[in-house]
Amino acid sequence: MLIEVRTKKLEKLTNIIEGILFAAGDPVPVDLIKEKLGITKMEMDKTVRALERKYTGESGILLLNFNHKLQLATNPEYKESIATVLNPIREKEFTRTILECAAIIAYKQPITRTELEAVRGVNSDYALTTLQTLGMIEPCGRKDTPGKPILFATTDNFLKRFKLKSLSELPDYEELMKKISELNALDAMSGYLYEKDVYDPENDPENFVAVTDANAVVEDAEKEGFEVPDYLKDVDEDLFKIE
Numbered sequence: 001m002l003i004e005v006r007t008k009k010l011e012k013l014t015n016i017i018e019g020i021l022f023a024a025g026d027p028v029p030v031d032l033i034k035e036k037l038g039i040t041k042m043e044m045d046k047t048v049r050a051l052e053r054k055y056t057g058e059s060g061i062l063l064l065n066f067n068h069k070l071q072l073a074t075n076p077e078y079k080e081s082i083a084t085v086l087n088p089i090r091e092k093e094f095t096r097t098i099l100e101c102a103a104i105i106a107y108k109q110p111i112t113r114t115e116l117e118a119v120r121g122v123n124s125d126y127a128l129t130t131l132q133t134l135g136m137i138e139p140c141g142r143k144d145t146p147g148k149p150i151l152f153a154t155t156d157n158f159l160k161r162f163k164l165k166s167l168s169e170l171p172d173y174e175e176l177m178k179k180i181s182e183l184n185a186l187d188a189m190s191g192y193l194y195e196k197d198v199y200d201p202e203n204d205p206e207n208f209v210a211v212t213d214a215n216a217v218v219e220d221a222e223k224e225g226f227e228v229p230d231y232l233k234d235v236d237e238d239l240f241k242i243e
Helices: 002-024 030-037 041-054 076-108 113-120 125-133 156-161 173-189 215-223
Strands: 061-066 069-074 137-142 150-154
Touching (some): 002 041, 002 069, 069 076, 076 113, 076 125, 125 137
Antiparallel strands (some): 061 069, 137 150
């Protein structure tokens, strides 16, 4: 009876830690897990061994155990198939969101989240968080209206990333918004973006992993005959590598 209780306790603990690693995405220190869950080193070690047995061999997910940290990651053996399915959608959808939000903030700054969403017509929490993480925008005060909402503005890093000496080098706002709309229309015509199945990182930020090659977005548009402003060309690739 006692052995059965201990086994169930270990299974529950293993499931909890598995959930933590999945939700985190990034490496999680072993000591942090032990401290927060109040478990012993022996319990932690047993859990790690259980997860290693589960995520091994030909499994699509592997448990990485390095530098006293744990992380769930996709099996490199299947990276080409995974990229084939996920990259086209994530590259276009996510980079478009970031380009659009960055452009609106640059022209309308200082601007509140509500004002940004009024222009875009969709929730922009995730985009704002990402731009702040990248050092592209920052809070610059509060608007003198009920609720005192936070105002956002671009940073020097924004200028550096977009190869601008100053905001005065930005192209005409209406023209840029027109080009972004054309890029969105291009996505709608794309053969592999299906309306019902498009992955939306803004509605599911915790499970979003990575984006690559932002310049491919504008290259696709140019191939289709759209004229893309210089502002959206040759964006530093690391701007969109979220890891």
